[in-house]
Amino acid sequence: MSQQESMEQWIHELNNIDDGKMTQKQFKIIEAAIEVFAEKGYAGSSTSEIAQKAGVAEGTIFRHYKTKKDLLLSIVSPMMSKLIAPFIIKNFKEVLESDYPTYEDFLYALMINRLEFVRKHHKIIKIMLQEIPFQPHLQTEFKQHIGTHIFQRLSEIAEYFKSKGEIIELPTQELLRYTASVMIGMIATRFLLMPDQPWDEEKEVRDTIRLIMNGISAK
Numbered sequence: 001m002s003q004q005e006s007m008e009q010w011i012h013e014l015n016n017i018d019d020g021k022m023t024q025k026q027f028k029i030i031e032a033a034i035e036v037f038a039e040k041g042y043a044g045s046s047t048s049e050i051a052q053k054a055g056v057a058e059g060t061i062f063r064h065y066k067t068k069k070d071l072l073l074s075i076v077s078p079m080m081s082k083l084i085a086p087f088i089i090k091n092f093k094e095v096l097e098s099d100y101p102t103y104e105d106f107l108y109a110l111m112i113n114r115l116e117f118v119r120k121h122h123k124i125i126k127i128m129l130q131e132i133p134f135q136p137h138l139q140t141e142f143k144q145h146i147g148t149h150i151f152q153r154l155s156e157i158a159e160y161f162k163s164k165g166e167i168i169e170l171p172t173q174e175l176l177r178y179t180a181s182v183m184i185g186m187i188a189t190r191f192l193l194m195p196d197q198p199w200d201e202e203k204e205v206r207d208t209i210r211l212i213m214n215g216i217s218a219k
Contacts, residue, residue: 026064028054033071038123041130042072076127076138096153103161107209111183115201118191129188151176168218175216182212 022030032054036045047068051058065071095113100106118125132138158172167175186208190199 025054025056025060029056029061029064029071030075033075034123034127037072037075037130038126042068042127042134047071072127072131072135073137076131076135077141096150096157103158103166104209104213106157106161107179107183107212108205111186111205111209114183114187115190115205118187122191126192129192165218167216170216178215179212182208 029050032050033045036050036053040049045068047061048058050071051061054061061071065074095106095109098109100109128138128142132142154176155172158167158175161167162169162172162175186204190201190204
């Protein structure tokens with residue numbers, strides 16, 4: 001499935017959440033907003049630019065969404081709670097429920113899984129990564145719908161490998177924060193900061209995991 005097909009699928013699902021009430025113009029507005037927000041970020045985007053890309057008058061946007069922020073939240077909030085969370089949890093489940101010989105093997109499977117997920121849903125994830133740090137409402141929703149579910153399972157896995165003596169005895173929350181910051185930093189660099197740079201994905205993944213393990217390995 002291409003990124004464009006993936007985005008259209010998400011918009012159709014978004015329409016289903018709204019009981020199929022989205023008009024064709026709203027569909028075009030949402031599609032254009034995703035493109036513009038992903039390319040320029042929320043702060044760097046304008047409703048006039050979104051309207052031009054959607055082929056509608058700017059006033060049409062404001063008939064459906066009171067402000068640019070309402071437009072952003074209308075895209076991201078329901079997608080996070082109704083679409084992204086189930087997609088992430090379902091897509092993530094195989095990784096989280098499998099057995100791994102070592103913590104390093106687990107980290108590799110985790111990283112490959114997340115890279116593939118971001119690649120398939122690049123534009124929506126890019127908007128989330130760009131806007132969550134600046135939108136308290138989205139931070140709350142992320143913690144409520146995604147963070148809590150995944151953190152509990154990751155904690156269990158970390159505790160298991162700590163009990164095997166593979167990971168140093170630090171509080172699990174600290175270990176997960178460190179691991180997440182390195183992994184998310186690598187993914188953000190790949191897709192947001194340097195998307196056009198030469199990229200040896202296998203080597204970058206292995207090097208990132210080696211960096212993590214050098215910091216938390218008990219050996």
